[in-house]
Amino acid sequence: MLRALPRLLVYLGCAGSVVGLSLIHAARNGYDYTDSYRFAWSIAYISILLVVTYGAGFPDIAGRGIRAAWQAVVTLAVAALAMSAVQLFVGDALLPRFVVFGAAVVLVPWLALCATFASGGRARAEDRARVLFVGGADEAEALRRELGGGSAERPAQVVAAVETDKARSERTDEQPLVDLAVQTRAGVVVLARSAQDDATIIHQAASLHERGIRVRTLSLFYEQWLGKLPLSELERVSLMFDISEVHRALYSRVTRAVDVLLSLVGMVVLVPITLVVIVGNLLGNRGPLFYTQPRVGKNGRVFEIVKFRTMRPATTGLVNEWTTEDDPRITPFGALLRRAHIDESPQMLNIFKGDLSLVGPRPEQPHYVEELVSKLPFYDLRHLVRPGLTGWAQVKYGYAGSESDALEKLQYEFYYLRHQSLSLDALVLIRTLRSVIGRRGR
Numbered sequence: 180m181l182r183a184l185p186r187l188l189v190y191l192g193c194a195g196s197v198v199g200l201s202l203i204h205a206a207r208n209g210y211d212y213t214d215s216y217r218f219a220w221s222i223a224y225i226s227i228l229l230v231v232t233y234g235a236g237f238p239d240i241a242g243r244g245i246r247a248a249w250q251a252v253v254t255l256a257v258a259a260l261a262m263s264a265v266q267l268f269v270g271d272a273l274l275p276r277f278v279v280f281g282a283a284v285v286l287v288p289w290l291a292l293c294a295t296f297a298s299g300g301r302a303r304a305e306d307r308a309r310v311l312f313v314g315g316a317d318e319a320e321a322l323r324r325e326l327g328g329g330s331a332e333r334p335a336q337v338v339a340a341v342e343t344d345k346a347r348s349e350r351t352d353e354q355p356l357v358d359l360a361v362q363t364r365a366g367v368v369v370l371a372r373s374a375q376d377d378a379t380i381i382h383q384a385a386s387l388h389e390r391g392i393r394v395r396t397l398s399l400f401y402e403q404w405l406g407k408l409p410l411s412e413l414e415r416v417s418l419m420f421d422i423s424e425v426h427r428a429l430y431s432r433v434t435r436a437v438d439v440l441l442s443l444v445g446m447v448v449l450v451p452i453t454l455v456v457i458v459g460n461l462l463g464n465r466g467p468l469f470y471t472q473p474r475v476g477k478n479g480r481v482f483e484i485v486k487f488r489t490m491r492p493a494t495t496g497l498v499n500e501w502t503t504e505d506d507p508r509i510t511p512f513g514a515l516l517r518r519a520h521i522d523e524s525p526q527m528l529n530i531f532k533g534d535l536s537l538v539g540p541r542p543e544q545p546h547y548v549e550e551l552v553s554k555l556p557f558y559d560l561r562h563l564v565r566p567g568l569t570g571w572a573q574v575k576y577g578y579a580g581s582e583s584d585a586l587e588k589l590q591y592e593f594y595y596l597r598h599q600s601l602s603l604d605a606l607v608l609i610r611t612l613r614s615v616i617g618r619r620g621r
Contacts, residue, residue: 185238185297192289193228196282197221204277220273224262228282231258234613237290238297247294248287255283255290308335308404311360313346313380314371314397318411322369325405330575332406339363343371348379356383360392367393369400372411406575407590408597413557423599424564433601438530438537445527452524456487456516464512466492469525474542477565481545482534485525489513520615526568538604539567540592543585551585561592564599571595571603574610
């Protein structure tokens with residue numbers, strides 16, 4: 180509740196400021212606001228405010244006070260200028276400046292207050308989710324690193340870690356795990372696999388559960404707090420869950436219908452984008468307009484993915500190197516296309532053809548797949564579903580430029596496969612929007 184309330188307040192603030200100022204302007208100038216064309220355009224301005232504030236990370240930005248206020252000033256200036264640009268393009272004052280810039284001014288302290296409120300809520304939630312870990316030292320360190328990485332779904336901190344042999348009870352009158360949980364004021368006890376196999380630890384965990392302390396397996400904690408599966412559990416759980424695209428026909432039909440509909444819309448938008456890229460290529464990226472590359476799709480079928488070319492033509496044939504974000508082969512105009520994610524837009528053609536879906540694991544090149552399958556026997560499970568233009572691993576982890584990155588992303592992809600649903604797909608698309616507009620993922 181404390182995490183959702185600041186977001187609701189941001190939405191209400193954006194809508195309330197625009198509507199409120201519009202009503203004031205209408206009363207002063209003697210017209211009916213709800214019966215005028217300005218009503219529809221005020222809704223459009225509210226939408227711009229919501230998109231821009233979400234893209235900037237409000238109210239979830241890290242920080243409060245002056246820092247949050249400055250972030251609000253920049254964000255709202257962008258929104259007001261965007262609405263002004265629309266009015267300039269249309270050639271009419273769709274909304275009075277009193278509303279456009281007045282709402283921006285009113286919202287600066289409001290957004291700063293919401294961000295401060297959200298920051299305090301995260302701190303309180305983190306204090307509540309005090310974690311006591313039971314397992315190996317390496318697993319404890321990995322968990323600390325994951326929770327401190329900034330991509331957790333729910334805030335938490337490891338307040339204590341104890342190895343399995345030190346947590347077990349040798350006598351009926353001793354309960355070292357219970358004592359440590361009380362001493363550290365732990366709110367969650369996380370049991371690694373070795374701890375789950377010890378009957379005395381399970382007995383103590385049951386006692387803690389009765390006291391209101393939450394008990395989770397390491398795998399379940401990773402899922403609920405981090406949105407991924409731990410590396411140690413990947414092979415163990417690889418066949419122990421249903422996959423919606425494989426086991427639920429309705430999900431597969433609905434997602435395919437949505438893919439076709441949105442790809443048709445995307446191909447219409449692709450036409451003016453292509454014209455802009457053609458001009459950009461002539462000025463600073465001479466060579467072929469498109470770049471195709473074989474990728475592994477559903478059920479291992481290889482297809483040609485289509486992108487706008489972002490690298491020098493002489494080097495795009497190098498297929499034995501992982502591409503990095505700052506790859507020297509990328510041209511300046513290509514870097515601009517990548518930063519704006521425009522280079523991926525021709526993949527609407529792949530979505531329409533059925534090679535890709537909007538959401539799913541990103542497809543890899545065949546030689547990478549062959550290499551990773553030989554090292555990770557469970558890696559091929561990701562090919563049971565149609566790959567995606569975007570995915571859970573992309574919004575949670577970002578760019579993969581090495582085998583270690585691919586292994587890290589696989590933990591998120593297994594989470595996606597295990598929880599694949601329309602609601603999770605919608606969440607991925609929303610977070611992708613935030614990633615494109617402003618801040619990554621969360």
